[in-house]
Structure formats: structure tokens, C-alpha cells
Amino acid sequence: MPGFDAVVRLAARSLNVPLVSLVLHGGETYAYTSGHDSSSRDVGRSQHPFYAETAHRATPQWILDTHLDMRFEDKSLHLSHAHEPIRFFASEPVFTLTGQQIGALCVMDFQPRLALGDAERSALRDAAALAGTGVVLRNYLGRTDPITQLPHRNAFFEDMRVQLSEGMPHAWVMAVDVAPVQRFNAFVRAMGHAYADELIRLAAQRVQGWIPDDVRLYQVGVTRFAALLHDRDMLIDPSRMDALVASLREPFDCLGIPLTIQPGVGLLKIHARELRGGDPLRLVMSASHAAQSHTRGWSIYDRAQDEQQRQEFFLVTELAAALADESELTLHYQPRVDLDHGRCIAVEALLRWHHPTLGLIPPTQFIGLAERAGIMQTLTQWVLDRSMSQLAVWHGEGHDIKLSVNVSSTDLGSGLLERLDHSATRHGVNLSSVELEFTESTLMEHSATTRRYLSAIRELGAGIAIDDFGTGYSNLAALRQMPATSLKIDQSFVRGMTTSRHDEAIVRSVAELARSMDFRVVVEGVETERIYDSVLSMACDEAQGYHVSPPIPGAQVSAWLRSHRGMRARQPT
16 A cells, blocks of 8 residues: 555554554455564454444544453454454544545554553544545555445456456456436435445445356446456356345345345446447446346346437437527427317417437427436426517417416426526516416325425416326325316327227216316317317317317417417307
8 A cells, every 4th residue: 555654654653552454444454563674464354343343433442451341351352463462452533535434543552551642642643644545545546446445447447358358258247236326316415425335335245245256346336336257157047147136135234224225237248359449338337227127127238228328318418409509499389279169268388309310309209308317497498488488479469378388397396486487577478377287197296295386386376287187196185185277188088089988988077077176177189070079068178189270380379379260169058
């Protein structure tokens, strides 16, 4: 370890002790002898459990005579290379530059002490600080992780090239994802880095217990390990892979707190010729990431799935660029007509993305990507600003219509209120003319928190629509408490009305239920005159679909509104 001879001399001479050792979290013990011939060596894992306890102790300790300490009544304190029991023991925690504890620096003597002065305590603190710097330097030079003591990603690639160039035609690369990034980050926020470090260390131990003794395990990411397995070790025995996943799914005792993880194990068969210009680690990470959502928890690399993920990443980056460029994104608006009067009273803003090389990309393809990539709020804000600006123009032209905007579950929070209010104020729009559409699953999933946000939105004056009703949770107990103003029956039921009496019964029943709960009922998917005639006879308030009008580009809405003569209205009873 770089500079440790100096650390040993400082600690040994300042405290007048013959033995100095460094004990790391993983149990590894490095022992040193004092004097001009000071030397260091890795003596493996310490035998007495006291050393492991010391490695995790975040405060100094001073034991003047171990014979007077009850912890050593059954077993004296020894180092493996020392022939006498330790009588005096002192330790100081060792931290990295970021403040994470990685072990303890210990000083020992075969003779007890009567007292310890302030200068000696201060010297030990200084030596421990230098030891922490030395460990960081050693990890940097040796490419090892300070917590798990596993070699890093660079060592993985170097060893892989060496092995595959020494006559091994191919091998299996295995990657183990301990937990999804968001879940791990949430764990760090809740419990702190010390618990997270312990979890990763324990997970590494379980993986090491599964792989063959002659195979190295590497830490190639914060929560990811990798190993290079010989073909003889990997005949893809499903029972062996199942056993590894089962082991990782067992609770971990993390400093007294039981924790479970969501592991994913990926496998990739690699040939020596594929190393040139390739990235096998990225490929196997694709498999381990996919495995986290599989019931089995492990999977073999699938090229088609990998290509899909690469395409999705490409689309996300292109969508972010489109938001900045503003030339590819447009809004179309689909009219909604009032069934009692047959006239258009609202339009729903629908986002369209026309990519310069890929052409028209449907929202079903890019909205989910935007949510997962964390750019959905920016996308929603773009829609709010453009649609409200357009609504202000239509109102200025004398068109008395409302605007409906779809909002994602990732938008639902206190920031939405500010953004909504800001957009309305900026464009001079009264929020009573605006309705936000949330999917049924979004509104029902976290009902207590959701109700607070919805109530605040209603206080601003905006309406709230429950979109795609019938395809989500359909929680009637939660539904009656939702401060929504309208309910949109999902078009999958509406389109099937003419061929399925069950679908017609669902639409009719839901409409009557919603009407009795004082929701305004909007029927989506009204594609034919026959469907339109059917909903006229039901407890529905509005219809939307291609029979009324397909989505219209924003620049053409005014002309459509002027020329629209209205739909056939419900006959009064």
C-alpha cells in the first residue's frame, strides 16, 4: 500500500508499540512490524471476531489491558503472525476522502498500559487519516473497490483480453445487477451510505460463494458485478442459475436491518474475435437489466431486445433534441361535441412528433420513454404552453370552447400547480376553460396523495378528467372520493359496442354510474354513425372520435369551428 511504511513508523514511534494493523470492512487484515526493517503483509482475514467489529466501529476505542476486558475471557486477542496475546489495543476509524468508513487502524502491544495521553491519541488520529489516503491511492492504482475489495472494470477488461488471447476460444460473461438504480438510490436516501456499502459487500460475498474458486469477481459499477466464466463452468444449467438468483433474493442482514433486493443476472457467450471494437460488458448488462423484471431473475443476452433498448435510447435523445429545436413537435386537436346540442364544446390536445428521418412516431412509442427518461415534465410543459397559447387565440376569435390536456403520472406533484398557473397567467387563459386528463390507473394508484393534488388543481379552477376509465383499477371506493369533474369511458369498450353486447352493457352501466356520481360522461372512440346513435340513447354527455372529427392540426381548428354545423343532438324526452 503506497506510503504505509510512513504510516507504520508514525503510529509505532508515537505510541511506542511493536504492532500496527489495518483491518478493512471485508475482514482483510494487513499487519505491520515496527522498526527500521518495517514491513507489511496481507495476513488474510482476522481470526478473532473483535477485529471485524473494530472494522465497522465508527468511533475510537482504547483497551489498556485486554485481560481486564470481558470480550476476551473466552479467547485471547492474537494476530496470526504474533506468538503472544495482545494486551494493549487501540483503534481509530479510517475514512475515505468522501467520508465513508472503510475500516480501522489498530495499534497493539504485548504489554498493558496504565494510561494514554492526548498526544498519543492525536498521533493515532493523524495516522488513521494518512491510512485512509493510502487506501484510496492503493484502490486507484490497483483498480480495487474500497468497500468490496474487488477489482474494478479496467481490471475486468484487461483480464478478459488476456484469458481470451491465451487460447481460450470463447467464454461466458456474467453480470449481476444487485438492484434497480432508483431502488438503490431510495435505499441510500433512507438508510445512508454505510448501510448501502454493507449491502453491496454482502451481495458480493454471495456471488463469490456461487462462482468457482478459480474465477475472479469484479465490481464494474456501483451496484453491478461481473465475472468471466470458463465454458466448462457454464453449460447453462438452469438449476444453478436459479440457485444463484434464489440466494440473492434471500434477505440480507444489513447492520441489523433485514433487506431484500431485486437482482438480475445476465449471461453472454463471447468469442475472442468479438473483443476488437466490441463492448461485451454493455451487452451482458443489457441482459442483466432485462432479467430484473423477469420472474426467473436471469436471462441470456438477446440481440433483438438489445437493439430495441438502443433504439429507445436513440429516441429519447432525439426527443430531447426535438424539445429544444421545436420544429418536429406539433399539436393536433380532436373535437368533443355535446350530445344535447350537437355542437363542439371542447378539444383535446394531442402531441405529434414527426422525426426528420424516422417519420411520424406515435405517442404510444415515445411517451413511455419520456416518462422513464425523466423528461416528461418538460414535455408536458411544452404542451401546456403551446395549447394555452392556441386557446387564447381561439377565444379571441369568439370560439367558446374548452381545452383538454393529457397529464402523465410523473407530472403529478406540487410543481404541476405552479406550472399550470404560470402558463394560464402567461397566456391570459382562465383555468375554468382547461381540463387535465389523468389515466384511471394514475388517479387510483396513490389515492390519498393524489386527492390532495387534485383538490389543489380544482381550487385553481381547472377541471379534471378520469381518462381510459375501465382499463385500470376501477376502484369505486376511491372513485367516489376523487375531486374529478368528468369521466372518459375507454374507447376499447366503445368500439366494440356494435359487435359485443357485453361491451355495450359496460358502456351503458358505467355511463349511468358516472352520471349518478355527478361526473360529466365523455365517450371516446365514437368512430361510426351507429356507435354515435347508440351513445345518444345512453347517459352520456359528450362524444369524441373520428365520426365527429379526426385530430386536426392547430392551424386548421379555427376554420373547422367556423364551418362545423353541429352533430345530430339527443332528442329531448
